Amino acid sequence: MSLTTVKDALDIILNNTQDFGTEIIDFEKSLGRVLKENIVADRDFPPFNRVSMDGIAINSEAFKNGQTCFKIEGIQAAGDAQKTLKDSNNCLEAMTGAVLPKNTDAVVQYELLKIENGIATLQTDAIKDFQNIHKKGLDRKQGDILIKQNTKISAAEIGVFATVGKTQVKVAKQPKVMIISTGNELVEVAEKPADFQIRRSNVFTLVAHLNNLNIDAKTAHIQDDKEILIQKIETYLNEFDVLLFSGAVSKGKLDFIPEVLNNLGVKKLFHRVKQRPGKPFWFGKKGTKTVFAFPGNPVSTYVSCLKYFYPWHQKSVGLNLENENKAILAEDFYFKPDLTYFLQVTLKNIEGKLMAIPVSGKGSGDLANLVDADAFLELPDDKSNFTKGEIFPIITYR
Amino acid sequence: MSLTTVKDALDIILNNTQDFGTEIIDFEKSLGRVLKENIVADRDFPPFNRVSMDGIAINSEAFKNGQTCFKIEGIQAAGDAQKTLKDSNNCLEAMTGAVLPKNTDAVVQYELLKIENGIATLQTDAIKDFQNIHKKGLDRKQGDILIKQNTKISAAEIGVFATVGKTQVKVAKQPKVMIISTGNELVEVAEKPADFQIRRSNVFTLVAHLNNLNIDAKTAHIQDDKEILIQKIETYLNEFDVLLFSGAVSKGKLDFIPEVLNNLGVKKLFHRVKQRPGKPFWFGKKGTKTVFAFPGNPVSTYVSCLKYFYPWHQKSVGLNLENENKAILAEDFYFKPDLTYFLQVTLKNIEGKLMAIPVSGKGSGDLANLVDADAFLELPDDKSNFTKGEIFPIITYR
Numbered sequence: 001m002s003l004t005t006v007k008d009a010l011d012i013i014l015n016n017t018q019d020f021g022t023e024i025i026d027f028e029k030s031l032g033r034v035l036k037e038n039i040v041a042d043r044d045f046p047p048f049n050r051v052s053m054d055g056i057a058i059n060s061e062a063f064k065n066g067q068t069c070f071k072i073e074g075i076q077a078a079g080d081a082q083k084t085l086k087d088s089n090n091c092l093e094a095m096t097g098a099v100l101p102k103n104t105d106a107v108v109q110y111e112l113l114k115i116e117n118g119i120a121t122l123q124t125d126a127i128k129d130f131q132n133i134h135k136k137g138l139d140r141k142q143g144d145i146l147i148k149q150n151t152k153i154s155a156a157e158i159g160v161f162a163t164v165g166k167t168q169v170k171v172a173k174q175p176k177v178m179i180i181s182t183g184n185e186l187v188e189v190a191e192k193p194a195d196f197q198i199r200r201s202n203v204f205t206l207v208a209h210l211n212n213l214n215i216d217a218k219t220a221h222i223q224d225d226k227e228i229l230i231q232k233i234e235t236y237l238n239e240f241d242v243l244l245f246s247g248a249v250s251k252g253k254l255d256f257i258p259e260v261l262n263n264l265g266v267k268k269l270f271h272r273v274k275q276r277p278g279k280p281f282w283f284g285k286k287g288t289k290t291v292f293a294f295p296g297n298p299v300s301t302y303v304s305c306l307k308y309f310y311p312w313h314q315k316s317v318g319l320n321l322e323n324e325n326k327a328i329l330a331e332d333f334y335f336k337p338d339l340t341y342f343l344q345v346t347l348k349n350i351e352g353k354l355m356a357i358p359v360s361g362k363g364s365g366d367l368a369n370l371v372d373a374d375a376f377l378e379l380p381d382d383k384s385n386f387t388k389g390e391i392f393p394i395i396t397y398r
Numbered sequence: 399m400s401l402t403t404v405k406d407a408l409d410i411i412l413n414n415t416q417d418f419g420t421e422i423i424d425f426e427k428s429l430g431r432v433l434k435e436n437i438v439a440d441r442d443f444p445p446f447n448r449v450s451m452d453g454i455a456i457n458s459e460a461f462k463n464g465q466t467c468f469k470i471e472g473i474q475a476a477g478d479a480q481k482t483l484k485d486s487n488n489c490l491e492a493m494t495g496a497v498l499p500k501n502t503d504a505v506v507q508y509e510l511l512k513i514e515n516g517i518a519t520l521q522t523d524a525i526k527d528f529q530n531i532h533k534k535g536l537d538r539k540q541g542d543i544l545i546k547q548n549t550k551i552s553a554a555e556i557g558v559f560a561t562v563g564k565t566q567v568k569v570a571k572q573p574k575v576m577i578i579s580t581g582n583e584l585v586e587v588a589e590k591p592a593d594f595q596i597r598r599s600n601v602f603t604l605v606a607h608l609n610n611l612n613i614d615a616k617t618a619h620i621q622d623d624k625e626i627l628i629q630k631i632e633t634y635l636n637e638f639d640v641l642l643f644s645g646a647v648s649k650g651k652l653d654f655i656p657e658v659l660n661n662l663g664v665k666k667l668f669h670r671v672k673q674r675p676g677k678p679f680w681f682g683k684k685g686t687k688t689v690f691a692f693p694g695n696p697v698s699t700y701v702s703c704l705k706y707f708y709p710w711h712q713k714s715v716g717l718n719l720e721n722e723n724k725a726i727l728a729e730d731f732y733f734k735p736d737l738t739y740f741l742q743v744t745l746k747n748i749e750g751k752l753m754a755i756p757v758s759g760k761g762s763g764d765l766a767n768l769v770d771a772d773a774f775l776e777l778p779d780d781k782s783n784f785t786k787g788e789i790f791p792i793i794t795y796r
Contacts, residue, residue, distance in 0.1 A: 027587070031606045045766060048593060054650040077652055079582025079622070081594050095650040097583050097694065099594040110649050139764045146766045154796050155606035156768035159696060162587045162599035163765055184477025185495050189425070189560045195446055196479050196497040201560035208429045208553035224475070251508050252452040252493035254475055296495065298557060328750040352726040352789045354750050366537045367561055368443060368544045370554035391750045398552050 003274040005381070006307075006340040009283070012269050013308050016285050017316040020173045020241060027161040030153045032214045033171040034317045039147040039157075042164045044137035049100035051076070053132040055113060056120045057094035057104035059085060060129055068122045072115075076101045091120055100133055107132035150318040172317035175241035175290075177217040179206045180233075182248040182257065183296060184224050201367060202246035202294075202301045209305045209397075213313055217244075224254040234264055237289050244309065247296025250280040257293050258282050266291050274381055275340040278304045298367035303342045303376050306395050327356040327377060327394035333386040340381045344373040347396065356394060374398045401672040403779070404705075404738040407681070410667050411706050414683050415714040418571045418639060425559040428551045430612045431569040432715040437545040437555075440562045442535035447498035449474070451530040453511060454518045455492035455502035457483060458527055466520045470513070474499045489518055498531055505530035548716040570715035573639035573688075575615040577604045578631075580646040580655065581694060582622050599765060600644035600692075600699045607703045607795075611711055615642075622652040632662055635687050642707065645694025648678040655691050656680050664689050672779055673738040676702045696765035701740045701774050704793050725752040725775060725792035731784040738779045742771040745794065754792060772796045 004012075022036040051057065058070055070091035076083050078097030085092050085103040092101045100107070109132060112124040140146060146160050153171070161169055186200045187193045203219040210217045218240070222232050236243055248257040249271070258271060266286040273281045278300035282293035292309055294301040311321055327347060335341045345356035356377045361369035375396040379386055386392075402410075420434040449455065456468055468489035474481050476495030483490050483501040490499045498505070507530060510522040538544060544558050551569070559567055584598045585591045601617040608615045616638075620630050634641055646655040647669070656669060664684040671679045676698035680691035690707055692699040709719055725745060733739045743754035754775045759767035773794040777784055784790075 028602060028605065031609050041766075045764075047591070047596065054648055054653070075651055077582065077622070078650075079584070079595065081592070093651060095652060096648060097581060097596075097645075134760075139760045140766050147769050151769070152796070155603045155610070155700070156765075156771075156795065158606045159599045159603035159700070159765050160769055162602045163597055165587055165590070165597055167588050183495060184475065186477070189563055190565050192563070193445070194479070197477065198445065198495075199561055199563055201557045204426060204560045205553045205557035207426065208556040211429050212553070224477070247495075250452055250494060252476075253473055253491060254493060255452070302553070302557070323747060325747045326750045349721060349723045349752070352724045352752050352792075354747070354752065362532075362537045366443075367554075367557050368439075368538050371545050371549070371558055373554075394750075397554065398550070 003272050003279070004270040005274050006378075009270055009273045009281070010308060010311065013283060013312050014315055016269065016290060017312055018175065018241065018288060018290060020175050020316065022170050023173045024168050024170055027158060027166055027169050030161070030169050030171055031155070031158060033153050034319055035147060035151045035153055035157065035169060036149050036172050036318070037170040038145045038149050039160060039164060039166060041140045041142050041144045041146055043142045045140040045163075046134050046136055046138065048082070049136050050134040051094045051096055051098045051100055051107050051132065052134045053107055053109040054096050055094065055107050055109040055132065056091040057085065057101050057107050058091045059088040059104055060106045060127055062089050063106070063122075063127050070120045072118050072120055105130060150320070152319060174215045175313070175316065176239070177210060177215055177242045177244060178236045178240040179203045179210075179217050179219045179244045179246070180236065181219070181221045181246050182224055182229070184254070186221065202296065202298055205298070205302055206244055206246065206305055209309070213310070215313070224248065224256065226256050226260060229256055229260045230263060233260060237264060237266070237286060241289060243289070243291045244305070245291070245293040246301045249282045249293045249295055261291060261293070274338070275342065276337060277342065279339070281308075283308070299361075299370060302370060303395065306376070306397060307342070325394050325396070326391050327354040327375070329377060329386055329388055329390050329392060330355040330357045332388050333358055333379070334384060335379060335386070336384050338381055341379040342376040342395070343379055344369060345375050345377045346372070347374045347394070354394065356392075401670050401677070402668040403672050404776075407668055407671045407679070408706060408709065411681060411710050412713055414667065414688060415710055416573065416639065416686055416688060418573050418714065420568050421571045422566050422568055425556060425564055425567050428559070428567050428569055429553070429556060431551050432717055433545060433549045433551055433555065433567060434547050434570050434716070435568040436543045436547050437558060437562060437564060439538045439540050439542045439544055441540045443538040443561070444532050444534055444536065446480070447534050448532040449492045449494055449496045449498055449505050449530065450532045451505055451507040452494050453492065453505050453507040453530065454489040455483065455499050455505050456489045457486040457502055458504045458525055460487050461504070461520075461525050468518045470516050470518055503528060503531075548718070550717060572613045573711070573714065574637070575608060575613055575640045575642060576634045576638040577601045577608075577615050577617045577642045577644070578634065579617070579619045579644050580622055580627070582652070584619065600694065600696055603696070603700055604642055604644065604703055607707070611708070613711070622646065622654065624654050624658060627654055627658045628661060631658060635662060635664070635684060639687060641687070641689045642703070643689070643691040644699045647680045647691045647693055659689060659691070672736070673740065674735060675740065677737070679706075681706070697759075697768065700768060701793065704774070704795060705740070723792050723794070724789050725754040725773070727775065727784055727786055727788050727790060728753040728755045730786050731756055731777070732782060733777060733784070734782050736779055739777040740774040740793070741777055742767060743773050743775045744770070745772045745792070752792065754790075
């Protein structure tokens with residue numbers, strides 16, 4: 001059976017993304033979600049000529065006429081309605097964040113003043129028009145688009161939502177995802193396994209991977225029994241948008257997943273990818289339902305989710321797929337098979353360069369080894385000798 | 399009043415970190431937290447000689463004696479108790495993840511077999527001892543430390559917890575944080591501000607920044623009234639470990655925070671830092687209570703939290719402070735004042751190099767500008783001309 005290249009596999013997956021619609025949520029809960037509306041300035045920013053230093057507001061004509069001492073008429077504090085300087089030869093103390101008082105056009109900061117007996121005396125020879133004033137509408141005009149839709153929401157966007165009064169925002173709805181383990185050798189985390197058993201772990205790493213995308217996935221375990229598999233998977237296909245499997249996609253006698261999915265009408269789009277780890281990866285679709293069936297080895301499942309599910313999700317919710325990140329191989333490395341190799345590495349930022357240092361592991365079963373690494377360097381399938389200093393795509397997970 | 403340098407300010411902050419103890423939580427909820435115990439292998443990994451390819455398990459003596467056809471005695475599936483190959487000249491089919499059957503020491507994968515009428519015939523001339531067998535204890539030995547304490551928990555660690563049966567894990571307890579805005583010009587997000595008012599936004603960006611550290615912070619607003627400030631802040635100092643303020647730390651007539659904190663016995667460790675934005679930043683401590691009083695301009699608060707609170711928190715919970723990340727300035731830049739400048743930039747990974755491209759903004763009041771950037775490049779205070787290609791520390795927020 002011929003293998004699909006990594007590039008073709010990813011292309012097929014990205015040609016099968018899915019729009020899951022939108023929902024309205026509280027802006028305070030929107031961190032990490034993808035915005036699905038343009039956010040528009042509800043008024044000018046700043047909304048008024050805003051004092052940007054603490055000091056006195058004056059009418060600069062008085063200064064131009066040679067005046068250096070100003071009687072203080074009062075205070076314009078932040079949060080006060082706009083006051084008026086009554087006598088152009090006087091001044092008002094004005095605080096950062098306050099509206100610039102009427103009949104004034106410059107603010108002189110306290111650092112350049114001496115104040116005694118209600119008189120402020122300038123300690124400077126130069127005053128510019130509108131100095132220390134953040135002019136109305138300078139940053140943004142009412143009606144300007146402040147945030148475009150399809151932006152991933154960070155703390156910065158949350159601040160803008162608050163500023164324009166968007167208590168609720170429209171975001172991309174998340175797919176409903178079911179993560180399914182199979183394999184009679186697996187027992188629950190709380191159980192003590194017999195000598196020939198191991199605990200379930202892949203579903204939990206997948207849940208964590210999806211948590212990082214703000215998806216709350218469900219999990220299930222199904223024994224290696226074809227009838228039960230058919231019955232349960234049929235139910236899950238009805239209830240969920242995406243099924244992620246871990247295991248039972250290779251050549252074993254009990255590797256029923258491809259057959260069962262086929263029986264249920266899920267169309268195989270590829271099976272077996274020219275990569276290590278994760279060669280037996282199966283991907284298919286039934287109507288609007290998408291099935292990623294990852295191989296059961298822990299490292300295979302782990303890297304395949306990052307390499308394939310992540311970009312599928314990003315494109316599905318409307319994000320531009322980020323520019324491919326790359327890193328620089330820090331040591332010579334040799335890998336003979338004619339497969340794309342996902343090399344486990346630690347990443348170091350050395351003077352602005354991302355250096356990828358190989359971590360030696362014991363193969364795709366060695367889950368503990370993932371703890372010692374930060375990322376996978378994607379080494380192409382068309383060569384065996386990889387030389388220190390060469391640059392390859394990097395998939396990070398910390 | 400003399401300014402504290404950015405380096406001294408950070409040193410003082412890092413000399414005033416705080417251990418908040420530990421707590422036990424479900425492993426499934428531990429993503430992003432900091433582990434506070436060593437995680438030890440409860441048995442060898444793999445826990446048995448594990449078949450790593452689907453195929454047949456044979457006794458290699460038979461092969462060495464020239465045998466190439468093996469009668470299939472049965473199947474050793476994953477999850478079966480260990481079987482025994484009865485006749486050394488026969489074989490057992492053996493599945494990935496299964497225990498290696500007794501009386502066998504090599505697995506030949508299906509790809510190298512022809513199976514007809516219950517007889518498997520080898521299509522290969524070479525069989526190595528223990529081929530396709532992941533030997534018991536090869537990855538890790540019982541009692542080995544798999545994860546060291548003070549590790550930040552990613553999906554990889556979650557998988558290891560599951561594997562060793564750690565349903566609950568000990569993690570660093572988070573500080574209780576109260577985020578307080580002041581300023582009579584501020585109204586709630588849901589309100590329509592008058593011409594001279596603006597909505598509260600800094601507390602929400604701070605909440606989001608802290609969410610990224612897995613801290614659920616509370617928020618409050620206090621009017622610019624010295625008596626009310628004293629009364630409320632006293633209560634918060636009793637109830638919380640950390641107070642974050644935004645605003646009222648500069649030279650304005652209503653900038654009561656430094657005075658109020660002093661009255662309440664919070665010891666000032668510095669006030670005013672040689673930086674832009676964020677010069678009026680005030681930091682102090684009272685017993686085990688820590689107070690970060692950031693300036694009220696949105697960009698000042700935003701960058702100060704990332705530059706100062708983040709490393710304070712990381713050291714407090716026991717993380718090694720990561721190697722300082724750096725990026726490469728992509729365009730010449732000029733900044734005259736004798737201050738460390740936090741330049742807003744977008745980051746691009748170009749062939750493994752992190753390039754920082756300046757984003758022109760309108761100063762520290764321009765919150766919307768944060769939306770157009772990804773990071774701050776920290777330009778030192780001892781020069782004014784920054785040249786394309788020079789390397790500086792980078793603070794990212796996406």
